[in-house]
Structure formats: structure tokens, C-alpha cells
Amino acid sequence: MLTLTANDVRLGATATDWQDALQQAARDLEAARRTSPDYLAGMMARERQSSTVLGNGIAIPHGTPESRDAVLKTGIRILQFPQGITWHDNARVHVLVVIAAQSDEHLDILRHLTRVLDKPGLAEKLARATDATELVALLSKAPAVAKCDNETLCLGIDASTPNELALIAAARLQSLRCVSTDFLAEIIGQPPVALGQGFWLTHHTVGARRPTLSLATPKRATPELRGVFCLAGPGDECHDLLDRIDNFLARNEPIDGLSGDALLARLSGEAADAVTAKVTLLNTHGLHARPAKYLVQEARRHNASIRIRVLEGDGSAVSATSLTRVIGLGARRGQMLLLSATGDEADQAIVSLTNAIEDGLGENVDPLRSAEPRAPVPEAQPPEPLADDQPVKAVAASPGLALAPAFVMRQPALEYPDSAADSEQQIQRLNQAIDDADGQLRTLIRHAEGGEAAPILSVHVEMLQDEDLYQATLEAINEGASAEAGWWKAIDTAARAQEALSDRLLAERAADLRDVGRRVLANLCGVAMPTPPDTPYILVADDLGPSDVARLDTTRVRGLVTARGGATSHSAILARALGLPAVVGAGEQILTIANGSDLVVDGERGCLVPNPGAERCERIRRRLEKLEALQAQAHEHRNQPATTEDGHTIEVCANLGNTAHTPDAVDRGADGVGLLRTEFIFMAHPEAPDLATQVREYQHAFDALNGLPLVARTLDVGGDKPLDYWPLPQEDNPFLGMRGIRLSLTRPDILETQVRALLTAAGDRPLRIMFPMVKDLEEFRAARAIVSKVQAEVPAGDVQVGVMIEVPSCALLASTLAPEVDFFSVGTNDLTQYTLAIDRGHGQLSAESDGLHPSVLRLIRMTVEAAHAHDRWVGVCGELASDPQAIPVLVGLDVDELSVTSRRVPLVKACIRGLNLENARQQAEKALAMATAAEVRDALEVW
Template sequence: MLTLTANDVRLGATATDWQHALAQAAGELERAGRTTADYLTGMMTREQQSSTVLGNGIAIPHGTPDSRSAVLDTGIRLLQFPDGVTWHDGNRVHVLVAIAAQSDEHLDILRDLTRVLDQPGLADQLARADDAEALVRLLSTPPVQVKCDRDSLCLGVDAGSATELALTAAARLQRLQCVDRDFLGAIVGQTPVSLGQGFWLVHHGLGARRPALALATPKQPAPDLQGVFCLAGPGDQCRELLERLDGFLAVGERIDTLGADALLARLAGEAPDAVSAQVVLLNTHGLHARPAKQLVQEARRHNARIRVRLLDGDGAAVSATSLTRIIGLGARRGQTLVLSATGEDAQPAITALAAAITGGLGEAVTPLASTPASAPEPAAAEPEPLVDDQPLKAVAASPGLALAPAFVLRQPTLDYPATAADPEEQIQRLNRAIDESDGQLRSLIRQAEGGEAAPILSVHVEMLQDEDLYQATLEAIGEGASAEAGWWQAIDTAARAQEALADRLLAERAADLRDVGRRVLANLCGVSMPTPPDSPYMLVAEDLGPSDVARLDTTRVRGLVTARGGATAHSAILARALGLPAVVGAGERVLTLTDGAELVVDGERGCVVANPAAERRDRIQRRLEQLAELQAEAHSQRHEPATTLDGHTLEVCANLGNTAHTPDAVERGADGIGLLRTEFIFMAHPEAPDLATQEREYRHAFDALNGLPLVARTLDVGGDKPLDYWPLPQEDNPFLGLRGIRLSLTRPEILETQVRALLRAAGDRPLRLMFPMVKDLDEFRAAKAIVQRVQDEIGAPDLQIGVMIEVPSSALLAPTLAPEVDFFSVGTNDLTQYTLAIDRGHGQLSAESDALHPAVLRLIQMTVAAAHAHGRWVGVCGELASDPLAIPVLLGLEVDELSVTSRRVPLVKACIRKLSLETARTQAALALSKATAVEVRDALEAS
């Protein structure tokens, strides 16, 4: 996309005529290396076809499609003519935006410029600008996106006063994220102003995120109360909405005679008696300058007032005779234009204009691919069934191997009426279903107490109590919806809003929201969820919500398979915590399995096999028997150190997401806690936990460890893991934004409270503290200074302070960090993500996010070398630490500690005991010699 910058500007140009000005523009593009000299011919040809003047002193000269061979590199140059140049169409031009485009990149510049053309005095400002930056700013004013559409209408509200309707309209704008709570507070204290004809207005700019207009109407309109408009935004940004409101009031129609579509048409500026039509735009590049000019010329032939708007937009209808307004619509191929006309020539005008648009407005067009109206809708293609004994590749989500009959969890069909006659009865049904769901969730939380599922299910309880969801449902019920339809509409709207943010974590929260929504919906419909068999089984589902996983009887379920989802979804996290083999993202084919079909799930290789043949089945059984023997042996020796055959000992510690798991980790033989994710306590509270709360939680861990060391990671939230009570600005890439230590340093008081709680809870017991997402020495020093200050204040003993190696820069700078830190802990999950530039939750790429990639291994090697040169130790706390193929490599790289999930501690220790350090060094050298992760795994498996 072309972008105008100050470097593209030439101020103070002069020209004898428009041809001289155009030649200068072409020369600027040629000198910049954008075009050859032949491009001027194309620019001249374009002017002969039609003028490139936009208006208000701006022209955008560019070549024809035939002249694109003269474009060497897409670019742009801006020439200012303070004295002006008279163009061949009679317009006075002060600025030429000369464009060299190899395709249609100039369309974006064109649309941006049309948005500033209505500014009063723009031509004079362009002529007088004496600074390149100022000139760019004049031409780059971002458009103000207003909100006034079907979503902002609240029709038929059960309210009897203008104040009640005002609050309903304001609440709707908040739900649409147009305003925040400050706006609601301002509206509460405001008396509606009469607009006449029974309409009222409330307006405020405080807390407005974008200009918006909502309308609430009563169920029983009265002459003095037809509706209340709620306007949000500063006055200068609401000009368009106020003009639309004035136009609506000037018509003087009774609102109870209008449906939603007609009401929106009036608010868009269409007259009640207008002749209208809808027509689909077919032009490949949308309604850009050439077809827009054809549309305007056709409109001017008729004695009618013709207006145009986008059917799927929320903007006002614009005059069909204004070129800049038509271009400013930004209409794209496939969008529907709404034409309306009044006057004696209205019907012929609409007929001619619709025909011209359908015909392409002077351009060759092709119809949209569509199914003929008379043809029946094609049935969705059924996925091909799995082929027996043929592995199906999926995403490895939780390690392990299992063989068991499949149980396919098919969501029951929930049939319910869309409407209901008695709103009060529907509200009572809704309340009962929410209460029932609340009780079910709290029962699950009690069953899962101390486990990974409990805090996630606690969030589900909070979602049930969300006031915005409840109010949105009540509004829908008030408009005639059934409790079921109103509830699911509220859930679906909220979930879609989160999914639209293109943020992986928020997308997963949207899945949680739908999980909660389905629970209430099932209770409303009186439908129970399917019951798995009493015998061992493999759970197969389209996707699993956290509550589904929390209900699992781990004595029967042997593994999990989902058609959708990623390795970072809550269901995958819980599967790992439960020690269940799991693969996700296997595709719709797995749903074709019949209940009882034998299924192999390999959570380490990331594949499933349906109905294995006898040979494969025997091989799997032998592997399972060997694994069972190994697990039994490992369990019996779990409290023994992990010492290699040649006498080298590694610490094998446990990763914990909750202090309640500490006794289990110790019982499984962990040499300590290698990673305590302290954010669990922050996520479990609606506000930042105070000192006493944190100290009490941390003390549980120290008490259970009986003197074993604990490595606590300071709060690691932000960016992709936000806290509700710590709001952050929206970020285009949260993985590269405010998170980890960089976020904690913006609120040092929270970090200080956490450090104080950890030090007080530890007393004289071994505490090791580490900071997440450290990129360089400055961040480490800033965080360490806070720790040392708290130590001095409370007289705490010395402790080890380290950093997590999660960012490639920290591994590359390990020689500068090592003299000042006490240890490194390598978080291979994030280190792999940042090193390979692959989001490990990406549906297509996550399988390639392999920490055994030689690039990641080399960063670990550099970290270990730097640490050992200064007498420091290095741990690995990512999932790589429990990968059987990776353990010899990490040992050979001379890592000092591995930290894994508690369930894997005995097996990891057993694996180390079967190795020698020399053999491990050979394995590490072999891995480092390869070029890809696939080559590394193939070589290690063959060795």
C-alpha cells in the first residue's frame, strides 16, 4: 500500500501550464528511480481520457494500464504549486500527488484523499503550507468512523420515560464498545432535551471511543415520547450524525409506522417517498475514479435528487452527483449499493443508474459466482472417513501414547423457538437456567479444586454474572425473542466481537464464552449432554471447552482428539495437566468415526490411527507395555536423583501453575519447583491480590516443599495474557507488546508487593526469583533494584535472582547478562516462537514450531556456555524438557536442570539414568549439525 511521507514532498514548485506541471511530476518520479522517461506519455494519455483532478486544489496524475511497463518501482511524489496551476478542465490545482503504480495501489491513496476534500479552506491551506510534514498532515487526516446501524437500534423497549430510554440507548452503545462506563455515568446525570415531535436527545463526549448514534423507542409510543436518541462523541466529530438527525426530524414521520430497515434508510437521508433499488457492484477494483465518474455523469442526466449508500455500512447516503462523495464510499466489488431518488424523473433515473452499475460503468465486469435462485442449495460435502490403519497427522497437544475405543462427543441439537409472547416468563426461565448453570459450574470447581481446571471454571462463573450479557439478553427478550434466542444472540455477539480482534488469547476466551453459553442454552432446552461409556475410551470431539475437560473421569478416558483447536487452547493445557495424550486440529474427518472404533493417539508425534491393523496394533501394544514397565520402574525410583551412567547429576523439578499442586510434585519425586507461574493468583481475583493474600498462597508451596528450592517467576501477563483489572491499549501484535517484565516495570508497586510477599513467605527457605521476557541488561537491573530494595527493608536473606531466556536477544546477550545474574531458565515455548517467527497456536504452522530446531538449540548452547563461564547454572522449563528425544540433547548441551509437569518427573529422571554424558554430547553435536527440526528428529530417532 502506498503511503505519503514528508520525504515524498517538493515544496514551492512553479509551472507555466498544466503540461509543464505534469512534466515536472514525471521528472520527479524518474529521478527517484520509480519510472522511465516513457511514463510521462502514459500520464498525458490518462489526462486525455479524463481529468485526474479530485477537487479542492488536488490532482492525482498517474499513468494508464498500458504504461505500467514504464514503472520500475511503485512510488509517489507530491509537488506543491503555491500560485496554483489551471488544469485542462478549468480547475485550479495547488498540489499534484503523482503516482507510479504497478497495479492499483493508487486506489488507497485516492480513497484517503477523498476523505479530506470537504474540509473548509483546504485549497488555501495547501497553497500556504511551508512545511512538508504539515502538508502531509493536511492530506492524511484519518477518517472518523461513525456508528449508526441496525445494532444501535433498541426498538420496542419496555420503558415509560425518556430517562429510561436514554439509559437503554447508552447501554447499547457501551455493549457495542463505542463508549465506556464514564459515558454511562455522564448520561445518568443528564436530563434529555426535547427535539419536538416526541423525540428526545442525550449527548456527551466523555468516554466516547467513536462517534455513535443510538435510538431507543418505547413499546407503547406516545405523542410526547416516540424515542430517545443517544449521541456519543465530541461535537466536531458528530457533525455528520447531527445532520442525519436533522434530516430525520425534518421528515416528521411517526416512528411506530417504520420497520428497522425503513428507519435506517431515513437516518441515512433517504426520503419516505423515494424510489429505491439495490444493485451489486461488479467492478474488479470497486468504485474508483473512472467508474465513479461514469456514475456521476449518468446521475446528472436526470431531473432527480439521487442518493447512494452502502447496504452493509453505517454511513449516510451521499449525493450521486458528487464525484468525491461517491469515491469516498470506498465501495468494493461484491458490495451492494442502495440507490434512492425523488423528483419527477425518479423512476427512470433509478432504472438507468442500476443498469449502468450492473453494466460496469464503462469497465468490463464479470458476474459474481453464485448459485441460480431456482437451484437448490448444495448440501455440504461430507468429510471423507478415516482410512483404517493409516496415520492422520494433527497437532501434538499433550505427550503420551494410548489405544482405546473411540467415543465421539456429538453436541446435541438444541431446538427452540425464536420468539415468545410473554417476556416476564422468558426472563424467569433465563434466571433459572443461569442459576442452574452456576450451580453446575461450582460443583465442577469443587471436584477440580487444586487442579488446573478450577481457575478456568471460576472465570466461567464470572462470565455467567456478566451484566452486559444479561442486559443484552433482556433487551432481546423485550423485543420479542425467546429466552434461548436472546441468550444465544448475546453470547454470539460478544464472542464474535472478541474473535474479531484477531488476538489468539481473546479468540480462546471467545471459545470459553461459547462454552458457558451452550451450558445455559442446554439448561433452557432441558437437554443433557451425552454420557461417555463406563469402559475405557478415547474422547473425540469437534472441540472441547474447559468444562468438558474438567468433567472427564481420568480413570476411564485414555486420550483426547479434537477436529479444531490449537496446542495453546485451554482444553490442550488441561489435557497436559491431566497427563492425557492429546492431538488437536485433526480436521472434520475424525468426526466420521463410529463409537467403539479402535483409535491410536500419539501425543508426541501428533497423529491418530483408526482401526490399526494387527501388526501396528501389536507394535503399539508392545510400546504401551514397555511404557507401563518404564512408568512403574520410574515411579518406584522417583525419589532417587537423576544421575547418568557416568555419574553426572541433573536436577529434575516441576512446573506449577498453582501452589496447590506442590504436594503432588513432591510426592512424584521433584527436586524442587523449577517454575511457579505466579500469575495464577492474579487471574483468580477480580482485583490485584494484596500482600496478605499473596503471602498466604506462596507459603503453601514453601511449607509443602520441606526445604526443597522454589523458582518463582514474577508476574507474566500483558499483551496476549491481559488481566481484566489491568487494562492495556489494544496492540496489533500483543506477543511483541507490553508483557512480562516490561509490563511489570510500568507498575512497580505491583511487582514490589509480589516480591515482598514471596520473600516473607520464604523466610530462610530457598527461594529463587526470575524475571520473564527480559531482553537485555537494563531490564534486569531495573527489576533487580526493586528486589534489593525490598530485601533491605525487611531484612530478607540473600537469594538467587535470574532471568528467563525467552527472547532471542537475551540468549545472544547471555555473556553480558551472566556476570550479574545467578541463573538462567530457558523457556523453550516462547524462545521457539520468537526465534522461528511462528505463533505456536497458529492452525497451519503450529506443527512447525518445534523447539528441536537447530536455531533454538544453538541459542541454548550459547546461553549455557556464557553461564558456565561465570559459574552460573541453567535450567530448561519449556515443554522441550520433557521430550524424550530432546532430553539427551539438553544433557549433552550441559544444561543443569530440567523442569517439567509433575506427572513427567519420574519418567524424565528414568530417561536420564539410562544415558551417559558422553553419549548425550554426541547426540547434541548430531542435532546441532542439522539444518531443520525434521532432520534433527530423524537423525535422533535413527541413532
């Protein structure tokens, strides 16, 4: 699907007339190698057929079907004309969204743009935009979908006062999850406002999850009380709903005895005496521009007021003579349209339009096929059992060694009917299952408070409240599906869409979505999840969701093994945070392991061994005893410096995702915080945290450190880690898009507030500010200038400013950066995947994404050499820093600091104390001479 991105934008264009603007657009497409010069003729031909102006200052020039041969590659260009252009239909245009499409890919863009046309003042905002990202956000952020349907109606209520009806209406919205309990509290505290004609209105924004309108009517209406409207949502999102109320009151039609559908028709703008008809839309791509234009032209031929709406939706009826309104319906193939008309030719107009829609509105259409019985799915053959006492290679996800009986967590069979006739009951069951899941997750969050699982599970709560998932389920239920079938269809569709994006993090977050989906599905089916034994065990599963890991009793579970997943999945991240050895991506054969059989998990070497023989068990037990002794000794000496046998000291610091974990890091002997991921505070708030909020958070860390240094990475979001209140366009490759410092520099006010908070919280305590995703000196200087500006206003004692080496260009240019930075910190996770062009979580390639690859080591050496030439220090804060095989190499490369998860601090320190610097340098030289990561590990294994 085509998407709008800031890279496609040209701001501040000027043109003498619309033809000149179109020629510029064609040249932009040609320069981007999207089209050949012949495409201009196709765009001109399209304009001769009809204007491509959508309205509100937007036009979407594109070619005719005949000009598709001139499209070399599908693409988009956006040209902004602040002064405006008068189009050939006399419309004023400020933005051209120029589309070169080889098929009908532009239709999604068109549908999306029509949904933003009603934004108040959009044309002026488009003309004034001075930033490409801002312009794309204006065009991309679809308005919230209003809800007003049979579910929101409360008819014939036994109540006699406006206050009673208002509370009943508000409670209905809360039961539908359109508002929270905060909304109810606000409604209780304010009396309804009289609208006249016996109708009242109560409205609030607090606790509103989406714009929604409810109407409650009394059992016995009086002239003073005929009904109470309850409106939820911000005013700028409720224009349509307010218009419905105004139009409804203006007609002053009797409503006594009306059914819910008839009342909704009045609220949707359909007159009581209107001629109506229902007709199914058959067009393959829905009601897009060409069929919509055909419909509008047909409607304009009749002396009648004609309105149209999607019956399955909850939107108002729109004028059938408005092209943008008709396109904005977003009607899809198979949806039912409801036509209504009043006036002299109402009957004729309805017949004519019904016939036109059934005939395809100028397009060839096929009738809808009736549901066909599903073909029986051949029974899958079970995988061959694993051989006893034979190592199985997998992806190393969390270091450590374990030997214990296996507990294979097999998901219970969730059987349910595909269809159900009682849609209302199914919706009630769905709402109850979602509410139960919400309560279960919140209980897990309370138990996991302060841990790594809590923020991840909070995301699961947000997923439960996803309106698109809920609406998709309701649509399926209303079409005859059971609550279970409708819910899982919505979950599976959304998860598959994420997986299809071929983006590592998004694909792995699809697992989170399925985890949430399974929880609700199990509630619907009344099935409990499997319970592990009371004795020590190794958990084996097809895949693990964060809630599965959060439920683990760490006093019993000794390790984790999964058939699927990558090293960056949430379960792997949590396993590392819990200090559990784990391997992932081991294949479905692991599910053949018998419960209670012995299992070895080696999280450092990335392998497992089912039913190990006596000799192997003895070796493993000796290793475990040695490891336990080493851990005990390491813990005892955790507060001693990490000094090699020949007197060379390396600082070992902690990576933190939350300031609440700082005391634990200090207790484990950390020499400071080597990486504070400050995005946690931004992700925990519904809007950008203010100065005071950030100062409080950072002070927790400084207070707990007692004078130890803190390296704070500035906000690292965008691309794969979006913020709800910082909307960004979808990117084909988020890892190469707007993220890290490049995103922060587009909002210097947010970066400045964060820097000010860090300096204020630090005072005279040691603070190291680090910028993520820096590619070269220019970006560093831009960010450094903001720090310098704030430092002039907020003096702090011990402040250093550095960059995170994650982008290969930054390592290659370290010699140009070193004179101006105070330090470097190497983020080996991203540096490895950018250098090797391998997503760390890729199902087939993740095992090859190894930070010990010689190319990565060479980049680290270049960084260290450049830094030390200018007396700067270098740290390593990626996963490589805690890899036992890598530690000697990193020490041998003369790295000054290693930053690891808190649990690993004592062991990493102990490992360094057992090294000799000269010997470590020899190991580093040996590793640099190898050709592959496998060769490096083999060489280090026999060292």
C-alpha cells in the first residue's frame, strides 16, 4: 500500500498556473525515477476528463489507465504551494499529492485523504506548514470515527428526570467501552442542558475514548422531557454528531413509537417522509473516485434531495451530489448502502440510483458469492521426536545454563462455533471477556510493578482497547459470526498485517497481539491456561507472550525454550531481565519433548539437549556447580572494581529501562548507569511529560547512585517505537527512517525540555548525555547546540556529551567526531544489524546477526582508536557487553566501559578480573583476523 512520507515532500513551491504546477509534479516523479516523460500527458488527460481536486486545498493529480505504461515504479510526491494555485475548475489548491500507480494502489491514499477533508482550517494549515513531517501528519491523521448506532440508543427507559436519563445514557457508553468511569463521574457532577422541544444534552471530554452519541428516551414522554442526548469526546471530533442533533431538532419530527433503526435514520439526516432503498455495493475497490463520480452525476440529474449512508456503519447520511462526501463514506464491496430521497422526483431518483449501483456505476462488477463450505484441512503430520542426548541448535536469547525437567506448555484446544444467531448476546459475551482480560492484565501489572514486564503488559491493556479490533469484531458478529470467531478473525487479520510488513519489531509485536487475543478467546471459551508444576522446571512452548513470562514463578522456572521467536522478542527481553537462560527459534520438534524429561538449556551457546545421557548430565552438573560458585563469589565481590590480573580497570555499569531499577543496579555493584533508556517516561504518559515530571523521574536515579555517573540516552523513539501523541507516517523500513536524534531534532522543544530536566535533576552530580542514531558530525552539532543553550541557563557541575555508535557511518567517521564529543558508547545491537544488514529477530537469519562478526569488531576498534587519540572514553552498552566470549575481545580492543543488564554486573566484573590485558589483546587480534563470526567463536572457544 502506498503511504505518505516526509521524504516525498517538496515545500514552498511556486507556479504560474495549474499547468505549470502539473509539469513540476511530473518532473518530480521523473527525477525520482518513478515515471517516464510520457506520464505528464496521462495526467493532463485525466484533468480533461475531470478535475482531480478533492477539496480543502488538496488535489491528487494522476494518470489515466492508458498511461500506466509510463509508470516505472509506484510512488508519490507531495508539492506544497503556500501561495495557492487556481485550478482549472476555479478551486484553490495548496497541496498536490501526485500519484504514479501501476494498478489501483492509489485508491487507499484517496480514501484516506477524503477522511481528512473536513478538518477545520485544513487548507490554511497546509499552506502555512513549514515542516515536511507536519504536512504529512496533516494529511495522514484520520479523524476519530464517531459512534451512534443501535447499541448507543436507550429507548423507553423508566425514568422521569433528565439527570436519570443522562446517567443511563452515560452508563451505556461505558458498557460499550466508548468512555471510562471518569466520564461517568463527570456526568454525575453536571446537570444536562435544555435544547428545547423537550430534549436535553449532557457532554464531556474527560474519559472519552472515541466521539460517541447516545440518546435515552423516557417510557412516558412529556413536552418537557422527550429525550436526553449524551455526547462524549472533544468538540473538534464531535462536529458530525452535533450536526446530527441540530438537524434532528430543526425538523422537529415526532419520534414516539419509532424503532431504533427509524430513529437512527432521523439522526442520520433522513426525513420521515423520504423514499428509501437498500442496495449492495459490488465494485471491487469500493466506492472510490470513478464510481463515486458516476453516482454523483446520476444523483444530480434528478430534482430531489438525495442522501446516502453505509447501513453497517454508524455515520450520518451524506449528500449524494457531493463527490468528496460520497468518497469519504469509504464504502467497501459487499456493504449495504441506504439511499433516501425527498422532493418531486424522489421515487424516480431512488430507482435510477439503485439500478446504477447494481450495474456497477460504470465498472464491470461480479455478484457476491454465497459463503462456500470450507474444505477440510488435512491433518498435519506430527514432527519427528528429537533424538536423546543430541544438541539442538537454536538462537541464544538469554545467557546462562540450566538442567531441569521439561514442562511443555501446550496451548489448550479452544473449540467454538463459527456462527451464532444472537448477535446482541455475542456482543455482551465479548465485552465481558474483554473486561475480564483487562482485569487479569492489570493484576499482572500490579504484581510486576517496577519490573520489565509492567510496561509491556500496559501495552497489552492498550491493545485490548483498540477500537479497530473491537469494530472489526462487531462487524463479524453482526454478519453472523460467534464472538469467538469474530474476535479471533480480527486478531489474526491484524497480526498477519503486521507480520506482512517484514519489519522485525512489528512482526514480533504481532506475537503480543496474538497473546492478547488468546487471553480474550480463552475467557470466551471458559478455558484456563495450563499450570506449571510446583517443582523446578524448564518451560518449553511454541512461543511465549509477555503475559506468559510475567506469570512465571522465578523461584521454580530454570530456563525457557521456544519453537519460534527471535532474540529481540518481548519474551527474550524479559528472560534476560529475569536472568533466566533462554533459547528461542528451536523449531516445532521441541514440542515433542515429554513432560518431566530432563532438558539442558545453554543460553550462551544457543542450544538445548533433550534427555541428556549420564556423562553429559555429569558435565553439566559440574559446570553448574562451577557457575554457582562463580556467581556466589562474584556477588560477594560485586562492589570491588573490575581490574584485570595485570592492573587494568574497566568500569562495569548497568543498562536501565526505568529509574526505579537504579537502587537494584547499585546493590549489584554497578559502577554507574551506562545506559538509561529515557523513552520509558515518554511512553508511560498520554502526552509529552513536562519539565517537572521528568525532573522527578531523573532525580530518583541520581539520588540512588550516590555520586556514581549516569549516562542518559535522549529520547529514542520513532519508526519502530512510535508515540501516540507524536504521530508519524508509516514507513516501509522504520529502522532506516525517522527515529532517534533525527526525529528529536524535528521537535527541538521536546529535546530541550528533556535536556533541561536532566541538567536540573543532576545538579553537581555526574551526568553523561548521549544522542542515539547519530550518523555524522552535523547531527551531533545540532543536538550539542541545544545542550549548550540550556547549560547557559541551567549550570550543572559534571556534564559530558557524547554519541551512541549505532550507525556504521558514525564509526567510520569517529575520527571527525572525536575532537568534539566527550565520549562514545557502542550500541552493538543496532550496529550489528546495520553492518550485516540482518534483522536480529529474523526467523532464518537471526542466529547470523552476531556482534562478534569481524566487521563489527573492526568498527569498534576504529571507534576506540579515534576516541583515545583525543583522550575520549568508549563504552559498549549492547548485548555483546555481557557475552562471556566477547568480553575478553572487548577488553582487548581497549574499551573503557561495559554496560550490561543489572543481573549480569557481578559476573561480568568477575570475568574481567580473571583476564590478563595482554592476553585479551591477543584474543582481539585473533578475532579481527577471522573472516566470519563463526570462525571468531571457534577460535575463542579453543583459546
